[in-house]
Amino acid sequence: MPEPSPDLEAIRRHFATDRFAATNGVEIAELAPGRARTVLQVERRHLNSIGIVQGGAVFTLADLAFALACNSRGRVAVAVNTNLSFLKPTPAGTLYAEATEISRSRRISSCTVRVTNDSDELVALFQGTAYIKTEPFPPRTEAE
C-alpha cells in the first residue's frame, strides 16, 4: 500500500481550520513532506499566573507542527502520545516550533518538535507519536 502523493496545499488549508490553534494565534509557517513549522507571537493572553508563556500555549504551538508533519504524507494520522519538556521560561517575544518526522512505519509516525525563541534558544522539546490511518486526506469530520 504505497502512500498517496500528498497535496501539501490542501493539507495546509485543512489545518488552518483548526479553531483552537487559530483562536490562540498559532500560525502555520512552513509545510514539507515530514517537516512543518509553526509560529506564535507572544501576547499577554498567552501568559500564566507568573507572567511567562503558559504550558498549554507551548503545547498548542508544538502540537500543530506535529500534526502537520505526521499528516504531511497524505494519509490521516492522529496523536496517541506526546511528551513535552519545559526547558526555559518565555516572558515575551516570538516562539517557533519546528517538527521533524524522525521515523515512519506503515502505521506509526514519530516526530520531534523543537520550540525555540527569538534568540534561537531551545525553550521546549516535544516528542509525538501518531497512529496512521488507512484513510487518505481530507479526513472525515465529526458531525456537529
Next chain:
Amino acid sequence: MPEPSPDLEAIRRHFATDRFAATNGVEIAELAPGRARTVLQVERRHLNSIGIVQGGAVFTLADLAFALACNSRGRVAVAVNTNLSFLKPTPAGTLYAEATEISRSRRISSCTVRVTNDSDELVALFQGTAYIKTEPFPPRTEAE
C-alpha cells in the same frame, strides 16, 4: 525544612490569574492538599480541524490541574516534564481533569491527571513532573 502551611484560597486566587487558561474557558473546580480539579465546557472554539477537542485544549485543562496540585502544599513548583496520552476523541460536552500528587520528595513533585468526559470515560491521561523551589507562595512574577 518543613513545608509551609498552605493558604489554599490564596493559591486558588493566584492560579485564577492564569490568562491563557482563563481565556480558553478552563475553570478551577476544587483544590485540596495534593489534589485539584479543573473543568472545561467544550465550545466550537476548542475544536480542531476534524471537529474534536484539540490536544492543546486538553493539555491546558490537565496542566492547570497539575499546577494547582503540585503548588497546593504552599511552596512554588514549576513543570519540567509532562506526558499526555490521548485515549478517546471528544466532539462536545464537558471535560474534567482530576490531578493527584502521587509522589513528593523535597524537590520533585509527580502528579497524575485523569481527564474524563460527561459519561465518566477516561479520554486522556497526563503525567507531570515538577521541580519544587524553596520559594513560598505567592511566587515572584516576571516584570512585564
Next chain:
Amino acid sequence: MPEPSPDLEAIRRHFATDRFAATNGVEIAELAPGRARTVLQVERRHLNSIGIVQGGAVFTLADLAFALACNSRGRVAVAVNTNLSFLKPTPAGTLYAEATEISRSRRISSCTVRVTNDSDELVALFQGTAYIKTEPFPPRTEAE
C-alpha cells in the same frame, strides 16, 4: 473484527521465553485479560553505581508487565512509546509491577504500570502505548 478469544496460558508461556527478562530475574506472577503482574527479587546484580536498583531493571520489570497486559486479549501488540517516572530509590527487597490496560481501541492499547516495594510504596510509575497488530497469538519470531 472481533478480538480472538485469548489463550492466557499460551500467552504466559510465550512471554516466559523472553530471555532478557528471564536472565535478569523478572518473573510473571499473574495474567488476566487487561491485567498482569511481574515480580523482581532484588539482588546485587540489579544495583547501579550508588547501590540502588538500576533504572533498566525497573524498566524491564514494568515493561514485561506492560507487554503481558497489552497482549492479553489474544492479538499481538508491540510497544511504541513508554514513559517512566522514578519516585523512590530501592536498595533491596522485592519489586512488584502491576499493569492495567486503561484504554484499548482497535489499534492502540494504553497501559499504566505501578511499581511498588515490599512496603507497598509506589517506587515508579510507567505509562506504555502499544500498537495492536491484526496478527493473532502466537506471533511470528525473527529468524536468528
Next chain:
Amino acid sequence: MPEPSPDLEAIRRHFATDRFAATNGVEIAELAPGRARTVLQVERRHLNSIGIVQGGAVFTLADLAFALACNSRGRVAVAVNTNLSFLKPTPAGTLYAEATEISRSRRISSCTVRVTNDSDELVALFQGTAYIKTEPFPPRTEAE
C-alpha cells in the same frame, strides 16, 4: 554556586561500577562534558520472546548514556523521568547510544539519547530529565 570542575576519568570509573549495566554487557565508549556514548553488542540473552532486542536492554543502554551525560559536569544528578520511543526492531548486531545534554539549569538537566544500529539507523529515541543535587562527585553510596 559555580559547577565544580569535573574529573571525567573519576566519573567514568564510578559508572563502570554499575552492576546491572555491566552484567548486561553495556559498555561506556565516550564521556565528555554534556555528552556520552555507550555500546551494546547484541547477544541471544538480550532478545525478547519474538527474537528482537528487549525494551529493557535498549533502556539500560540509553539510561547509562543519560546518567553519564547529566553527571558529566561534576555534580551528582539523578533521573526523575524518562521517555522512550521504540522506532525500529533490532534482531542482531551492535547498538549505540549517544546522549546529549540539551538543557541544564541550576537543578534540572535534560538529555536526549539517540540509539542507533550498525547501519546508523535510529532505532530508539530517549528523553531524560534529571534532578541535580548540590552534592559533588563521588556520590554517597547506599549501605548494603
